[in-house]
Amino acid sequence: MVPAVCAALLVLAGCGFFYGAHQARSTPSAANRALTDAEETTRVAGDVDNALARVFSYTPDGLEATERAARSVLAGRAQRQYTELMERIRADVAARRVTLSTQAVRTGVIELDGDSARLLVFLDQISHRGKAGTTSAAAQLTVTARREDDQWRIVDIKTR
Known part of the structure; x- marks a missing residue:
C-alpha cells in the first residue's frame, strides 16, 4: 500500500x-526574445542608435545628405514624420545656420518578436546656432523598428 x-x-x-x-x-x-537573444538585441539597439544619430544630426550645408540617410533607415510612419519635421525646420536651419549633433546615450530593447522590435532610447542633442552659442538637450523616444532585407529600419517614433 x-x-x-x-x-x-x-x-x-x-x-x-x-x-x-x-x-x-x-x-x-x-x-519576448529581447530577454533571451542577446546577439539580436544588441544588433537592433546598435542599428537604431546609428540611424537616429544619422537622421537627427545635420548641418545647414548637409541637409540633403541627412535626408538621403533618412530614406535608407526610416520607413512607414517614421519616414512621414521625418519628412514633415524637415519641411518645418529647413528654412530655419539655413537662415540661422543651425547645426545639430545627436547621440544615443542609452538604449533598451523593450520587446523583440521576430522581425519587429520596440525600443526606449535616450538621446543627447547639442545644437549650435550661428554666433548664438551652444545649447544641449535630452530627448526620450519610443522607437518601433522592423527588419527588412537584414537591416533594422525605424518605422515609428514617439516622443516621451
Whole structure:
C-alpha cells in the first residue's frame, strides 16, 4: 500500500511540475526574445542608435545628405514624420545656420518578436546656432523598428 501511495504522489508531483513548466514557457515574457537573444538585441539597439544619430544630426550645408540617410533607415510612419519635421525646420536651419549633433546615450530593447522590435532610447542633442552659442538637450523616444532585407529600419517614433 505504501509503495502505491508513493507512486501516486510522485506522478501527481510530476504532473504539477510539468504544468508549472508549461505555464512558465507560455507567459508573454518567455516569448519576448529581447530577454533571451542577446546577439539580436544588441544588433537592433546598435542599428537604431546609428540611424537616429544619422537622421537627427545635420548641418545647414548637409541637409540633403541627412535626408538621403533618412530614406535608407526610416520607413512607414517614421519616414512621414521625418519628412514633415524637415519641411518645418529647413528654412530655419539655413537662415540661422543651425547645426545639430545627436547621440544615443542609452538604449533598451523593450520587446523583440521576430522581425519587429520596440525600443526606449535616450538621446543627447547639442545644437549650435550661428554666433548664438551652444545649447544641449535630452530627448526620450519610443522607437518601433522592423527588419527588412537584414537591416533594422525605424518605422515609428514617439516622443516621451
